[in-house]
Amino acid sequence: METQDSNYKKRTQKDYSLSLKLQIVQEIEQGLLTTTGALDKHGVQSASTVRVWLKKQGNFDYQYTIQQVMSKTPEQRILELEHQVKLLEKQKNRAEYLADRADKKVILFDMMIDIAEKEFNIPIRKKQEPK
Template structure:
């Protein structure tokens, strides 16, 4: 009988340098990569770590949420068949 206690593997927490954080934030804000791509490329474990860095150290204003209102265009009432025909006509015109 095995009497050893089960071992629990504690996830390690990394401390990143300020220079590293700013490098990641700069790359994301330039559009070189998304924050999820940055997590994967740089091996950052936390799901919201890069987002937190963007809010703290980024140049974008995160204080005001953006509300986007989608207007309904006349094309939004098209059936799929109507949309296909319209797109085929536009393609022929090209």
């Protein structure tokens, strides 16, 4: 039984020589090629593979590159800021809740110590003497 597509070719992982990697990185850094141009010229399977080579073998420090960001419309910026405000309000409410809960715990523990001191007739709190 024949398959429908006779041009089907199973994709396998390719291993590239170090000299080819260095050559591609050098051509890209000199501006002779782009990453997509390297795919066509040298038969590299993926652009991400070339980007990894650039990070590992390249001279340029890609860790500190600035990503080009498209400018946002005022409406997008307003929506983004509204989202940030909502998030900050949630965080503030949570912090207030936790602070209130901590205050109640302090009062409760203080009352428990008072009751224990009265019932067992022993001093639990240490009284510090001035030096």
